[in-house]
Amino acid sequence: xxxxxxxxxxxxxxxxxxxxxxxxxxxxxxxxxxxxxxxxxxxxxxxxxxxxxxxxxxxxxxxxxxxxxxxxxxxxxxxxxxxxxxxxxxxxxxxxxxxxxxxxxxxxxxxxxxxxxxxxxxxxxxxxxxxxxxxxxxxxxxxxxxxxxxxxxxxxxxxxxxxxxxxxxxxxxxxxxxxxxxxxxxxxxxxxxxxxxxxxxxxxxxxxxxxxxxxxxxxxxxxxxxxxxxxxxxxxxxxxxxxxxxxxxxxxxxxxxx
Amino acid sequence: xxxxxxxxxxxxxxxxxxxxxxxxxxxxxxxxxxxxxxxxxxxxxxxxxxxxxxxxxxxxxxxxxxxxxxxxxxxxxxxxxxxxxxxxxxxxxxxxxxxxxxxxxxxxxxxxxxxxxxxxxxxxxxxxxxxxxxxxxxxxxxxxxxxxxxxxxxxxxxxxxxxxxxxxxxxxxxxxxxxxxxxxxxxxxxxxxxxxxxxxxxxxxxxxxxxxxxxxxxxxxx
Numbered sequence: 001x002x003x004x005x006x007x008x009x010x011x012x013x014x015x016x017x018x019x020x021x022x023x024x025x026x027x028x029x030x031x032x033x034x035x036x037x038x039x040x041x042x043x044x045x046x047x048x049x050x051x052x053x054x055x056x057x058x059x060x061x062x063x064x065x066x067x068x069x070x071x072x073x074x075x076x077x078x079x080x081x082x083x084x085x086x087x088x089x090x091x092x093x094x095x096x097x098x099x100x101x102x103x104x105x106x107x108x109x110x111x112x113x114x115x116x117x118x119x120x121x122x123x124x125x126x127x128x129x130x131x132x133x134x135x136x137x138x139x140x141x142x143x144x145x146x147x148x149x150x151x152x153x154x155x156x157x158x159x160x161x162x163x164x165x166x167x168x169x170x171x172x173x174x175x176x177x178x179x180x181x182x183x184x185x186x187x188x189x190x191x192x193x194x195x196x197x198x199x200x201x202x203x204x205x206x207x208x209x210x211x212x213x214x215x216x217x218x219x220x221x222x223x224x225x226x227x228x229x230x231x232x233x234x235x236x237x238x239x240x241x242x243x244x245x246x247x248x249x250x251x252x253x254x255x256x257x258x
Numbered sequence: 259x260x261x262x263x264x265x266x267x268x269x270x271x272x273x274x275x276x277x278x279x280x281x282x283x284x285x286x287x288x289x290x291x292x293x294x295x296x297x298x299x300x301x302x303x304x305x306x307x308x309x310x311x312x313x314x315x316x317x318x319x320x321x322x323x324x325x326x327x328x329x330x331x332x333x334x335x336x337x338x339x340x341x342x343x344x345x346x347x348x349x350x351x352x353x354x355x356x357x358x359x360x361x362x363x364x365x366x367x368x369x370x371x372x373x374x375x376x377x378x379x380x381x382x383x384x385x386x387x388x389x390x391x392x393x394x395x396x397x398x399x400x401x402x403x404x405x406x407x408x409x410x411x412x413x414x415x416x417x418x419x420x421x422x423x424x425x426x427x428x429x430x431x432x433x434x435x436x437x438x439x440x441x442x443x444x445x446x447x448x449x450x451x452x453x454x455x456x457x458x459x460x461x462x463x464x465x466x467x468x469x470x471x472x473x474x475x476x477x478x479x480x
Contacts, residue, residue, distance in 0.1 A: 033336070033339070184357075185357075188356055188359075189358055191356050192356045192358070192359050195356065199370075199371060217354070217355075217356050220339055221339070233335075234317075234335065235314060235315075235335060235338060235339060235342075237315050238314060238315050238316065238317060241310070241315055241316065242269075242310075242315065242316040242317055244317070245272075246272035249272045249273050250272070250273055253273050
């Protein structure tokens with residue numbers, strides 16, 4: 001199978017009991033682009049992200065992922081070891097709650113460094129140095145490298161998780177409300193970091209967020225979800241400036257101006 | 259060349275009793291290569307709406323918009339994004355940037371995105387910022403705290419540093435003093451000499467007289 005997309009989701013459906021979280025979702029993501037997903041709580045955004053990243057198994061539909069060597073796999077029916085390998089090397093998932101993405105019982109430096117070890121780095125000094133550099137990139141003082149994440153504030157834990165997810169330079173980054181708990185000043189820095197990384201490495205990112213300001217600055221295009229469906233999609237400024245669906249209009253007109 | 263064929267545009271406002279506002283009906287317009295067309299008409303007449311449709315920012319309700327013979331209303335989003343990133347510069351009155359990113363980076367990033375080497379991009383950005391009279395001591399600061407006129411010049415610099423074949427200018431000189439307006443006019447002239455196709459909105463009649471090849475009153479499209 002030949003494809004240009006890095007990930008291609010077709011007709012994905014996922015229910016929990018009698019609640020349909022995602023209904024026949026089709027979505028393609030190309031290298032070098034950032035795709036935003038917005039919508040109200042419970043609209044299925046996170047479920048879609050988790051199905052796309054192999055954390056949930058969809059009830060039906062396919063999720064094709066293309067590795068660097070153009071090898072395409074359907075991650076809905078590959079073996080557990082193959083899936084783990086992809087999760088380690090090819091994509092990262094930044095969770096809404098940093099505790100879901102961090103190992104709380106190892107140090108900040110260990111949290112970042114173990115990802116490098118997982119992809120084959122062995123030189124302790126280099127790993128520690130890289131971890132310290134990434135702490136500084138997300139604006140955590142590198143002198144705190146040996147502290148446990150539980151010593152950190154919520155916002156710092158989130159930044160630590162982001163460093164852990166980005167250090168291996170994955171080809172695809174999934175982000176579930178990554179900036180929700182961050183103070184505004186740090187948020188800007190993180191957005192710039194993600195944008196640069198996507199441009200320089202020609203990777204892709206999918207970001208779920210409530211914050212339309214974040215979407216506007218970061219995403220090339222955006223999908224609007226409601227009740228498990230994509231109700232509208234397009235280039236970001238088109239969807240935000242000229243929304244066609246009633247729900248998107250409500251969403252956009254409800255922003256409080258500062 | 260930009261061609262608008264039978265373009266109509268209306269807005270349906272679901273949050274306001276589903277009011278329907280029709281802005282344009284059956285607009286036909288051709289802007290040739292190397293030509294600068296100025297849209298005129300009073301505030302609210304739809305100048306920006308028309309321009310935003312050409313940029314793919316607003317969707318026409320009907321009709322087609324051809325840029326280099328490609329109908330941007332019918333192509334897929336990736337192709338539209340590519341056209342916007344590589345062919346069209348859009349300069350609005352307002353600067354929209356990620357906070358805390360320096361002026362120098364904002365301006366040079368436009369070129370780096372198109373594949374330029376970093377050193378080259380920084381050199382060109384310096385030259386342009388110098389030309390537009392942005393004091394060197396501001397280059398490493400975020401433009402969000404700058405004056406309105408300075409922000410507007412940063413906005414011009416980050417777009418005009420790229421040699422796009424198409425430019426859409428929405429009041430790029432609205433808060434500039436005369437000296438800086440002259441500089442921007444010089445830049446626009448240079449674009450025109452390079453064969454760039456430009457559509458602009460300028461409230462100042464003097465500016466229009468100086469650079470526009472043709473004026474079109476958008477009220478004629480109602």
